[in-house]
Amino acid sequence: xxxTAPELARAAARWLALLESGAATEGDHAGLQQxxxxxxxHEQIWQKAQxxxxxxxxxxxxxxxASLDRPQPGRRTVLKRALGVAALVPAAWLISRQLPxxxxxxxxxxxxxxxxxxxLADGSALQLxxxxxxxxxxxxxRLTLVDGEMAxxxxxxxxxxxxxxxxQVIVSQGEVCVRQLSSNCLVSVLKxxxxxxxxxxxxxxxxxGRQARLQADGLxxxxxxxxxxxxxxxxxxxxxxxxLGDFLRELERYRPGVLRWDPSLEALRVTxxxxxxxxxxxxxxxxxxxALEVQSxxxxxxxxxxxxxxx
Amino acid sequence: xxxxxxxxxxxxxxxxxxxxxxxxWLESWLRRRLxxxxxxxxxxQDTFLRVLASAQPVAQLHEPxxxxxxxxxxxxxxxxxxxxxxxxxxxxxxxxxxxxVPSPEQRWLLLETLQALxxxxxxxxxxxxxxxxxxxxxxxGYREIAERLQVSERTVKRYMAQAYEHCLLVDL
Numbered sequence: 001x002x003x004t005a006p007e008l009a010r011a012a013a014r015w016l017a018l019l020e021s022g023a024a025t026e027g028d029h030a031g032l033q034q035x036x037x038x039x040x041x042h043e044q045i046w047q048k049a050q051x052x053x054x055x056x057x058x059x060x061x062x063x064x065x066a067s068l069d070r071p072q073p074g075r076r077t078v079l080k081r082a083l084g085v086a087a088l089v090p091a092a093w094l095i096s097r098q099l100p101x102x103x104x105x106x107x108x109x110x111x112x113x114x115x116x117x118x119x120l121a122d123g124s125a126l127q128l129x130x131x132x133x134x135x136x137x138x139x140x141x142r143l144t145l146v147d148g149e150m151a152x153x154x155x156x157x158x159x160x161x162x163x164x165x166x167x168q169v170i171v172s173q174g175e176v177c178v179r180q181l182s183s184n185c186l187v188s189v190l191k192x193x194x195x196x197x198x199x200x201x202x203x204x205x206x207x208x209g210r211q212a213r214l215q216a217d218g219l220x221x222x223x224x225x226x227x228x229x230x231x232x233x234x235x236x237x238x239x240x241x242x243x244l245g246d247f248l249r250e251l252e253r254y255r256p257g258v259l260r261w262d263p264s265l266e267a268l269r270v271t272x273x274x275x276x277x278x279x280x281x282x283x284x285x286x287x288x289x290x291a292l293e294v295q296s297x298x299x300x301x302x303x304x305x306x307x308x309x310x311x
Numbered sequence: 312x313x314x315x316x317x318x319x320x321x322x323x324x325x326x327x328x329x330x331x332x333x334x335x336w337l338e339s340w341l342r343r344r345l346x347x348x349x350x351x352x353x354x355x356q357d358t359f360l361r362v363l364a365s366a367q368p369v370a371q372l373h374e375p376x377x378x379x380x381x382x383x384x385x386x387x388x389x390x391x392x393x394x395x396x397x398x399x400x401x402x403x404x405x406x407x408x409x410x411x412v413p414s415p416e417q418r419w420l421l422l423e424t425l426q427a428l429x430x431x432x433x434x435x436x437x438x439x440x441x442x443x444x445x446x447x448x449x450x451x452g453y454r455e456i457a458e459r460l461q462v463s464e465r466t467v468k469r470y471m472a473q474a475y476e477h478c479l480l481v482d483l
Contacts, residue, residue: 009475048479062403
């Protein structure tokens with residue numbers, strides 16, 4: 001049975017629209033499979049449609065959006081065009097931008113997937129990880145970690161205090177990472193030593209190479225830590241024989257949208273260094289090395305499933 | 312095969328006189344619309360090439376200038392389309408921080424891809440095009456698109472089917 005090109009295109013288009021609507025039932029999926037199997041032409045156009053989608057997926061979204069969704073020529077003014085473009089470049093694409101700040105007060109923040117390095121006017125260097133907000137008040141030598149994770153290097157000209165939800169970290173000379181979690185705050189000292197003051201006013205020294213959790217009831221016991229976990233500062237996510245579940249929970253922080261995985265994948269082991277700038281690529285690397293497949297309904301809705309055994 | 316019939320129907324021989332008689336007229340027509348001579352010369356060449364490639368036997372044209380203008384207008388629209396895409400692309404590049412600007416080679420590849428996709432999407436109603444781009448590039452769900460466009464989710468689904476159908480047909 002042969003079908004005309006417009007009929008084929010229409011049928012495939014309807015399946016695609018149904019599938020992406022998020023309302024497709026299991027019956028619909030079965031129906032689609034049946035449609036694909038019933039005629040080689042159907043399968044062919046389906047493959048073509050997948051290639052079409054791929055062409056869009058491979059593009060950097062902000063650049064592509066600004067170019068393809070530009071105001072159409074002949075309408076309005078150049079000004080409107082310029083505004084349209086500026087408004088269409090979202091922060092997520094602006095990875096690891098560098099803005100020297102010489103102001104004394106600033107509220108800094110990063111979007112999901114964004115990193116930012118900020119040299120401060122007093123000579124300290126501040127780095128914000130994904131989805132992080134920090135208020136800077138240099139007049140009082142104080143940084144407030146509102147949310148997320150930050151790294152701070154203080155050269156030693158003067159102490160800097162990092163205010164967190166569960167207490168303060170005072171750095172006079174050294175390098176420290178502070179990560180705000182839901183019920184505690186993780187303090188890791190890379191170089192030098194820091195003073196930690198908990199909510200009750202207790203002051204404890206945390207040495208280089210150690211980390212500890214600052215909680216409502218004070219600083220927990222310190223442990224040595226793996227410096228690999230701070231590789232985000234170089235834009236890298238490193239795993240050494242890590243459980244896939246833990247790895248994905250970490251990766252999720254850097255991805256907008258929903259990442260889900262089948263519980264059976266939780267215990268698979270991951271080893272490697274991955275570039276955080278391209279989390280899509282990390283997922284496809286996982287798929288090519290582990291027995292799993294990536295099912296993405298959209299860029300922002302991704303599910304990892306065990307790879308189906310070939311019949 | 313009847314060789315004797317060829318000379319009068321050979322599109323190239325017809326093209327020759329068409330080119331000789333109307334090229335400078337077409338170029339000045341294009342120049343008035345483009346505002347510069349070199350783009351006009353390029354586009355006039357393209358127009359003649361397009362005529363050569365078309366199935367229409369040139370010798371049988373009753374109104375050669377009207378025909379050239381029809382082809383020329385299409386190329387002109389195409390030219391403006393590419394220009395405006397290029398401009399939007401360059402503006403977007405310029406607003407990126409230096410560290411995340413792609414390499415020159417990537418920039419060209421990207422521009423070529425974008426031009427191909429722009430042509431592919433050409434002819435879609437603006438709202439359909441926008442809904443499709445939001446879905447494909449930003450991964451927005453139908454509900455979110457519906458809210459942004461102030462239409463129903465059903466309509467968004469229809470838009471998406473329309474866009475896919477259009478692209479698959481062009482691409483076939």
